[in-house]
Amino acid sequence: MRIGILGTGGMSDALGTAWRRAGHEVLAGSRSSGGLREAAAFGTDAVLLAVPYPAVVEVVTGLAAELRGRVLIDCTNPVGPGFALLTSGGPSAAERIAAAARTAHVVKAFNLCHEDVWRLTPPVFAGRPLAVPVCGDDADAVQAVRRLVRDLGCTPLAAGGLDRAGLLEATAALLIGLWVGEGADAQAIAPPLEFSGPRAA
Template structure:
């Protein structure tokens, strides 16, 4: 689903052509407005300091669509840049009323999404999804499944900041400490305490 009808949008179409070539699968290059107008779901992979401004300029073509925010507002020292308490996803939603922002796909490096499918130790990757609009959430969950992953309900968009904080923690552990962040959480059977026999 993702590659069958994808558009690569950038401010300069010449740069979008390179991105479309890297994506493959028939992706087409376009300017931002044309790419935003295509399809029911748009993936916003934007730097934190530019996201709200870019999305605000694209309100018309994005109206009524699911806009996936995969950004991580992480700065020096692996600290969150969202000091005022509003997540990057909430900022996008505030900049574009009528656009249904969904937070997803932010916990993995881009190379993980090149895996077909991303499966680790026999388990498909779980992808938390946060948002408020049920039809948009359904579209994003379907997209998650199309990538071979398993969607996990993350709650409303007000919980997107928790995903962003999780990403900051994971990036700090992976890059800063060389630690295996996956080893942090016990299996579900042990999540509420020791298993009693």
């Protein structure tokens, strides 16, 4: 697959390196170097949006032509001071991105883990591959992202349409607050599946 990455920070480097290792072609570009347009045009199979949340709408609005028909993966988190959710009471970050890039197919994924997790080869803990929730409305776009999840050695989880992306973003705000603010093992808040109650019929 040809993957363009908007941004050259830690998430861009970690995910881009892992996808290159899996055999994909990857090109990352930054705002400072003027390479965003080139990266968006390069990503014929997927484009990862990996710029700071305050810049996302401006970035995708300026790349409307290049992002037309593209699978646009949103890994950003709208988390502010005090681990507050900056989009509380309004559309999620992913929905705002989709509104600004109306001809792209936005998929929310890869936002629940620090960049260091994506540098693991693969991210497997106590024999269990990391699970990655994926939210999106376009079936083909979701399938493309699920493939990229598997190529990292992870397990994709169907987390619903883009209207549920806000739940992933709120979860990220909670987890970051627990990890950073409390030094807590946030994984311990969820019991194993067999203790999680009866499954829906």
